[in-house]
Every structure is written in structure tokens, then in C-alpha cells.
Amino acid sequence: MDMQNLDMAALVKAALQHLGFPGGLVKDIDGHSTICFNFDGAPSIYLVKDEYSVWLWSRISEFNEIAMAQYGHDLLTHLMEPQAYLQMGQPIVAERDGHLEYRGTLHQDFLQSPETFAFSLQSFFNSMSDAHEIVNR
Numbered sequence: 001m002d003m004q005n006l007d008m009a010a011l012v013k014a015a016l017q018h019l020g021f022p023g024g025l026v027k028d029i030d031g032h033s034t035i036c037f038n039f040d041g042a043p044s045i046y047l048v049k050d051e052y053s054v055w056l057w058s059r060i061s062e063f064n065e066i067a068m069a070q071y072g073h074d075l076l077t078h079l080m081e082p083q084a085y086l087q088m089g090q091p092i093v094a095e096r097d098g099h100l101e102y103r104g105t106l107h108q109d110f111l112q113s114p115e116t117f118a119f120s121l122q123s124f125f126n127s128m129s130d131a132h133e134i135v136n137r
Helices: 008-018 065-079 114-135
Strands: 035-039 042-049 054-062 092-096 099-105
Touching: 008 042, 008 114, 042 114, 054 114, 065 092, 065 114, 099 114
Parallel strands: none
Antiparallel strands: 035 042, 042 054, 054 099, 092 099
């Protein structure tokens, strides 16, 4: 898939409408910048397209090595669950700027239509929410 020709703004708008968000709620989206989805009671999800892929990520907690030792097993078990919508089949976590980020690149098959992209957004939200719950117990 040629990422340069992917109209990210149009795909996001159509996917959100597929998920039941009224078109009026989604205004101007710049498909060339990072897109942020804000939620009540859940971490924001960020989306960015580069020349090779589409990334989703979320800051799920502040990074704390001591806490990581406590929840690490449960988080690793969660990370090993297959996620077909992600390029490598599984998400990753990484420390960045003092936060623990949950992230993944989308599999190109899930960028082909608003329906498959909506599935990947919903699936990422669900999986990220589970990881957020694990690290914030």
C-alpha cells in the first residue's frame, strides 16, 4: 500500500461515522499531523501516518520501575495476546518521556476500508484499556 496516497483524514472520518459518531462531531482533521482521540475516563489515543506505516499509541501510565516489577507478568501476558489488526500481530510497550506508552503499527489490510479501520480503532482502544487497567491497579 502506498502510504502517500492514503487519505488518513477521510478514513478517520468515515471510520468514526461507522462507529456511530455523528459527522458533525468530527470537524477538520489534518491527515498529515498527529490525530488525537480524547476520551472521558480513558487515555487519549494518538494516530500518525509516516511514509511507511500508520501508528497508534497511548500513554497508559507514568513509568515506574518498581511498579513495573509488580504488574510486569500480567502486562506481558496481555501483550502476548494476538492482535490481527497490528502489523507484527502484537502491541508493544515502551518508556518515553517518563511515561509508559502502549503502541502498534496497523496492518495494511486494516487500512483498506472504513469498516476495517474502525475495527482496528475499536480493538486498539479495548486492548489499550485493558493494559491501562493492568498498570494502574
